Amino acid sequence: MSSAFPYHLFETPLGWIGIAWSERGLSRVQLPERDRAATERRLVATLPRAQAAHPAEQSAEQLPAAIAEAVAAIRRYAAGETVDFTDIAVDLGDADDFRLAIYDAARGLGFGETVTYGELAARAGHAGLARETGQALGQNPVPIVVPCHRILAAGGKIGGFSAPGGSVTKERLLNLEGVQVGPPPSAQGSFAF
Known part of the structure; x- marks a missing residue:
């Protein structure tokens, strides 16, 4: 049985973005829907084994360091800063x-x-x-x-x-x-x- 993918939602100038990850890296980025709940529903629908990392508080401080860095980089990008994402590890699953x-x-x-x-x-x-x-x-x-x-x-x-x-x-x-x-x-x- 495969393990769950933790996920986290965070607000940006573009709207609520969701991410999910594995031990290998970022496995999903869910671009904003109309609100937080819709973004979360879409993320969970596209990744059935997704499980909220911190369901009660959605605290970025408790995220793994590499994931917290990815969140910070995406927030900066959404605010219009020049950001290079090439150092962010990704887990592309079963991509051919x-x-x-x-x-x-x-x-x-x-x-x-x-x-x-x-x-x-x-x-x-x-x-x-x-x-x-x-x-x-x-x-x-x-x-x-x-x-x-x-x-x-x-x-x-x-x-x-x-x-x-x-x-x-x-x-x-x-x-x-x-x-x-x-x-x-x-x-x-x-x-x-």
């Missing part, structure tokens, strides 16, 4: 080699640096697999730490985003980093000039 390569390439992107799905695929050693790269990023369990929001559609368009709020959330994260991008694809369709 392709996804691991894509996530590793994404982690190599600096604050405010963007690439297209096709460019990221090539950096990861999988040229020509832009669509598959997008699918892998849609399964990213630790957004922000693995900065999938920095990957754009061809032509510099914002593209999709599987986190709560979709492309609006992606644009908000990019704006924190000083990045302005083109609009998301129109549901009615549009012409590119």
